[in-house]
Every structure is written in structure tokens, then in C-alpha cells.
Amino acid sequence: GAGVSQSPRYKVAKRGQDVALRCDPISGHVSLFWYQQALGQGPEFLTYFQNEAQLDKSGLPSDRFFAERPEGSVSTLKIQRTQQEDSAVYLCASSAKVGTVYGNEQYFGPGTRLTVT
Amino acid sequence: ILNVEQSPQSLHVQEGDSTNFTCSFPSSNFYALHWYRWETAKSPEALFVMTLNGDEKKKGRISATLNTKEGYSYLYIKGSQPEDSATYLCASPYSGGGADGLTFGKGTHLIIQP
Numbered sequence: 001g002a003g004v005s006q007s008p009r010y011k012v013a014k015r016g017q018d019v020a021l022r023c024d025p026i027s028g029h030v031s032l033f034w035y036q037q038a039l040g041q042g043p044e045f046l047t048y049f050q051n052e053a054q055l056d057k058s059g060l061p062s063d064r065f066f067a068e069r070p071e072g073s074v075s076t077l078k079i080q081r082t083q084q085e086d087s088a089v090y091l092c093a094s095s096a097k098v099g100t101v102y103g104n105e106q107y108f109g110p111g112t113r114l115t116v117t
Numbered sequence: 118i119l120n121v122e123q124s125p126q127s128l129h130v131q132e133g134d135s136t137n138f139t140c141s142f143p144s145s146n147f148y149a150l151h152w153y154r155w156e157t158a159k160s161p162e163a164l165f166v167m168t169l170n171g172d173e174k175k176k177g178r179i180s181a182t183l184n185t186k187e188g189y190s191y192l193y194i195k196g197s198q199p200e201d202s203a204t205y206l207c208a209s210p211y212s213g214g215g216a217d218g219l220t221f222g223k224g225t226h227l228i229i230q231p
Contacts, residue, residue, distance in 0.1 A: 003160065004160065033218055033219075035218070035219075035221075040223070041223055042121070042123075042206060042208075042221030042222050042223045042224055043161075043206070043208075043219075043221045044221070045218030045219065045220065046218075048218055056218065059218065091161070099210075100148075100149070100210040100218065100219055102148065102149065102168070103148070103149035103151075103166045103167075103168045104166075105151075105163050105166055106151070106163070106219065107160075107163070108153070108160045108161040108162075109160055110158065110159060110160045111160075
């Protein structure tokens with residue numbers, strides 16, 4: 001079946017603009033994760049959904065970042081008033097099971113590369 | 118806070134040679150260790166998920182070992198091919214309020230030279 005898809009693949013925003021990044025997980029996957037990868041770094045955890053419930057948002061860097069998954073499938077990561085330090089690749093991953101502690105595999109999308117000018 | 122370290126940061130290998138690189142992680146409260154391969158403009162692809170000390174896993178020419186007592190994992194590539202050029206990431210879960218994400222290393226960027 002289809003893997004995880006993300007759109008847009010590339011986004012250029014002017015500083016101060018709002019952006020919305022979309023993630024379509026694998027159908028039926030319970031868990032959905034967002035990660036942010038800055039240049040030269042590994043991906044860093046932002047937030048986690050179990051179905052429609054956002055159970056962990058400890059990685060969101062500021063209150064300008066907001067994520068939702070209202071029907072337990074598609075998720076949107078919104079960044080308000082973008083800043084240059086928000087420039088990064090934003091990765092979405094889904095998993096068939098709850099959490100990752102016991103080695104549940106995460107399936108990643110190709111990411112959205114956000115450039116804030 | 119969980120620290121996952123990878124070395125080397127980048128690696129140039131001649132086609133046909135074998136190579137290996139390292140992932141280190143705290144040995145306390147270990148849950149699992151994931152390896153991913155990430156080619157430019159593609160999705161990170163899961164290679165292995167390892168949970169038990171002494172685990173050895175293999176997929177084609179790629180294999181991995183796990184030592185949870187000393188906190189490291191090795192990834193081996195035998196007879197490197199140009200299509201092996203990618204960034205190899207390792208990651209381990211951390212416990213954050215009951216809902217868990219992965220903590221990643223910075224990756225090893227592997228370039229296979231023909």
C-alpha cells in the first residue's frame with residue numbers, strides 16, 4: 001500500500017508568514033509523530049498523536065508551533081509567524097502500534113523542507 | 118535527556134570495500150535501537166529494530182549488532198556499492214510523559230566512490 005506522504009515537499013516562506021504542513025500517514029496507523037531536522041543535526045522529536053489525541057507535545061519549540069490530527073488520520077503542523085530559525089526539514093512518521101518504547105517500527109514520509117527568508 | 122552519538126560523521130569508501138560505523142547510547146533504561154537509511158530526497162527507510170543484548174540482524178549486505186550493556190551498536194556494510202551512499206541514522210526511544218518519540222544521532226554520511 002501507499003506509504004506516508006507529506007505536502008508540500010518544499011516551502012519558502014517570508015519571515016512572519018504562517019505555514020501549514022500536511023502529513024498523510026499509512027491508513028490505519030494509530031501513532032503519528034512529527035520531527036524537525038535542522039541542518040547538520042539528526043531529526044528531533046516535536047509531538048506525538050495516538051489517534052486524534054495529542055499525548056506529547058514536549059518537543060514543540062515555542063507556542064508558535066501547533067499540530068492537530070482531528071479525525072485520527074491526516075495531521076497538520078502549523079507554524080505561526082515563521083522565523084529564520086524555523087528553517088528545517090519537517091518529517092512525519094506513523095506507526096501501527098502505540099508509542100515506540102518496545103521497538104515498534106516508525107514509517108517516515110519524505111519530509112517538507114521549509115526555508116524562511 | 119537521552120544522548121545518541123554516531124561516528125564517524127562522514128565516511129568515503131571505495132566501491133567494493135567493506136565498512137562499519139558506530140552508534141552509542143546510554144546503557145541504562147534501554148528499550149530499543151533503530152537504524153535508518155536516508156537517501157537524499159527520499160523517506161528515511163527502516164533497516165533494523167533491535168531490542169535484545171547480543172542481537173545481530175542482517176538484510177542483504179548490511180548487518181547490525183547490539184550491545185546494550187556497554188551501550189553501542191555497529192552497522193556493517195559488506196562490499197559497498199554506489200547505491201549504499203546515504204545518511205545512516207540510529208535512534209532510540211526515550212520516555213517522555215508516557216508517549217514516546219525517537220531520539221536520533223546526527224547520522225553518518227556515507228559516500229561510496231566508484
